[in-house]
Amino acid sequence: MRPEAMARHQGGMWPWLMQRVTAVLVFVTMAIHLTATHLLNIGDLSYDNIAGRLAHSGMALVDFTLLAAVVFHALNGVRMVWLDYSLAGSGRRVVDVAFWIIGVGVFFYGAWALWPWITG
Amino acid sequence: MPEARFHIKRFDPKSGVGAHYDEFTVPYEGSLTVLEGLFYVQEHFDGSLCFRYCCRAAVCGSCAMYIDGRYRLACQSNVNHLKGDVIVVEPLPHMPLVKDLVCDMSEFFAKYETIKPWLIRTSQNPEKELPQTPKERLKLDMPVDCILCGACYSSCPSVWTEGDYLGPAALLKAYRFEVDSRDEARRERLPYFDNERGVYRCHTIANCSEACPKELNPTEGIQWLKRAAVRRRLFGRLK
């Protein structure tokens, strides 16, 4: 087929593979997160409650892993949908960089938000 | 004498009318395949009707169509087994049309060609046959039966949205050679399917397996290719 199409679509294994890896991470950590918030603590959500949970270093690790994995998984998922409709075109690289910036930004913003609970 | 009512999608690029449906009633005795019905219409009612045909025995892949809401080979579809009063006959969905039931297959074959669909040997061939055990041969059983009819290609949502996607048939062909014990292009063919217009554009929807009139399973082949690509890139394993 057209060589330019070939060139346009090189790579793709890492996003695909990482989507699977993060899926597994999210599956596990989300299960813990949901059990903790929606089954054990339902109707009992508050600032202090969260602080109590995150005081355990194990829970803090779970929530940080979840944050990182789910942000990647979500943005990479949106990117996959995006690519399906060829909306990227020649601006592919720009979109990829934008997604990375958003992702890293969101992660740090989330970590920043969680920090007082963990250290507090 | 029983009759079959055909509701046939018509389209002539030159007429300027656009696509529409014509209805024809075909009498028959005993049994009638959709392909025979189309010939009856072409011979008796409308000489301008066109469709592809060749072997009429489900092996050439010419007459894949969308009949009564399913992907079928017209030659293999007996009207006695189709439900409903009217048999709706349409060309393969999502394909550009040439005329009536004939769609443009040029992209389909162009993509087939790009994955290097031929056995590649780098070492010297022996004087006699290349040995292949029945167990090795068994791996080819499913993919070599592909008749390139295009039903899977036309049913794949990834093809609908991404014009560059190779599609199930071409990837099944790549799989056919990747699992052939005689092929020696494990590294060479990899870049042609290990990319975003290749296997990673497949979302395991499995429409292709549902559509295949030969009951093959392209999904299985594509999944194998994905695993092979990861194995090769991460661990350098060629098998």
Added chain:
Amino acid sequence: MSLQDRETANVGAGLWKGTGMWAWILFRISGLVLAFYLFVHIGVISQGRASGAHTLNRIFTTFDKPLFVFLDLMLVAAVLYHALNGVRILLMDLGVGIRSHKTVFWVLMTIAAVLLGVFVTVAFPYIF
């Protein structure tokens, strides 16, 4: 494809009956909804630091209302669907159950329904 071509090319027909097709469409929709929710969620939780404990607690009080608990259940449903269908996709990626993917799908959906039942039972008193 131009509009004219799209009409003639039978767009809209195709395999809309297959389990795999609907499973995938719901997978996409739930994925996009969850991605959207994720950012909202991070935004809300960050109010704890950005606006202080008091503000966050006030937001939480709002969420205790039945409507929000119900929406929360919908969210759980989306998560369960996306997670368990994801399990099916992962299994297919590992080469497991490709030919029986529909059976696998319904088995997983049964599990999803049971799990959702647990969440509903727990959440029930908060809706009414």
Added chain:
Amino acid sequence: MIYHQLIVVGGGLAGLRAAVEAKQEGIDVAVLSQVHPGRSHSGAAQGGINAALANNPDGADDTPAKHAFDTVKGSDYLADQDAAIEMTRDAPDVIYEMEHWGCPFSRYDDGRIAQRPFGGAGFPRTCYGADKTGHYLLHTLVERAYERGIKMYIEVFATQLIVEDGACKGVVAYDMINGGFLEFRADAVVMATGGAGRTYINTTNAIISTGGGMALAYRAGVPLKDMEFIQFHPTGLFTTNILMTEGCRGEGGYLINDQGERFMSKYAPTVMELAPRDITARAIQTEINEGRGIGGKQFVYLDLRHLGEQKIAERLPGIRDLAIHFEGVDPVTEPVPIVPSQHYTMGGIDTDMQGATPLPGFYAAGECACVSVHGANRLGGNSLLETIVFGRRAGAAASAYVKGKEGGGAPAAAGADPAAARMAASVEELAGRGTGEDAYAIRAEMTVTMKEHFGIFREQASMQAGLDKMLALKERVARVGLRHSGGVFNLDMMRTVELAGMIDVALATAAGALARTESRGSHARTDFPTRDDKDWLKHTLAYAGDAGPRLEYRPVTLGTFEPQERKY
């Protein structure tokens, strides 16, 4: 105008093999095909391809010479013996070559190509890939053609040979996708368009097997050889005549009549169901004619039940699918109703062993050609072999001709394409006529006439009546008009043009059959039941004449095997 050094018409096994060979010789070659080459009728071949590889433990003593003898004996000694010897000698090589190109043959445990017994063969020498051998071989060659980068004009329908200065200079063809006629100019043409099965109503052949290439050659003055020899395959499905491979019997299937007996014991006591096709087909037809068809009807049973589900799944999966889909019968649990059906045209364009015809620059290979290696009756598994062996030879010979030709190359642009323009004008004339005769009614009458008057059993008075009917049909064809003109994919035009050719080819069959006053191979006359080597050990050559074909004869090449009575 489009120019290539060599043009191959037909994208089946023979055509592709010729093209691959020519490309290898460095020739600029193009393939013209009415369908995508992967859809050619070669792909419908099932049972296998013969070669004396001696892989089967029961065939360890097999040699090409024995293969040649079986071929000549099977042909009822009408085959040219030098051609049969060369074909069988080339056979192992071309099989290995196809295997090296990726053909997925079935295998033995030690990794060698598996071989099964076939009718009329002294040893199990038929190499196979389940029951889809043709499909596998065809796709292997299609793949090779893509690899070599051979130019393919797909969905292009050849309508006329261009003959200038006593040599073939190309073809005119209808461009199905874009409409209109194209003029393909070449220094040589290889015709590989397959058989003319569709001249019979009860045929196993594809709908496109209409003998188009034969008709083109015939009209250009090239004789058709041995056209009276039409093979009837013993086992076609009863309602659709779709092929049930000879491999069914090779794997041990039985033929059963209404009384539940394996009637082949009466006709070929030693080899039973593995008798050659002509004998088996006549046996079945005799049973049916004498009222021993199942329930007195027009079919007998092919019984595979004793083979067991596993063996059927392994060796005959395609057969099972076909029987279920087209006859509603599962061979694992029920016997399959079958009837002898037209299957193969032994005759064809007169060629020598290199595929060359009497017309310079014009070559032919495959079923549309007659070398002759099949003589009066082809053995199962020899047709696939013929396509590849003689496809290769025709490709090589045509390449040599092109290279050795002086004044070759693209003709100077002479304004418009005269031949294509003439063709277009004649089609327009057809369209302008309005609907006179109904082409499809004529086609139906022709196919029934051929079945009834030139079927398995033939006889003077019936054949004379049949020939008269055919001549009347030929006159009517001249008055046919088109219902639909112009445009793309004009099936009405194609099928009408095709019909005129079919009648010419069928007439050659009819005339040759009527003239041959003996029974030999597939040509079985009730009024002349024995073979007559004194008068008829010769090939029929049919030339196009004003009032039907003009016949000439040519002696058969003998030399190695002395003609003897043919018993199995």
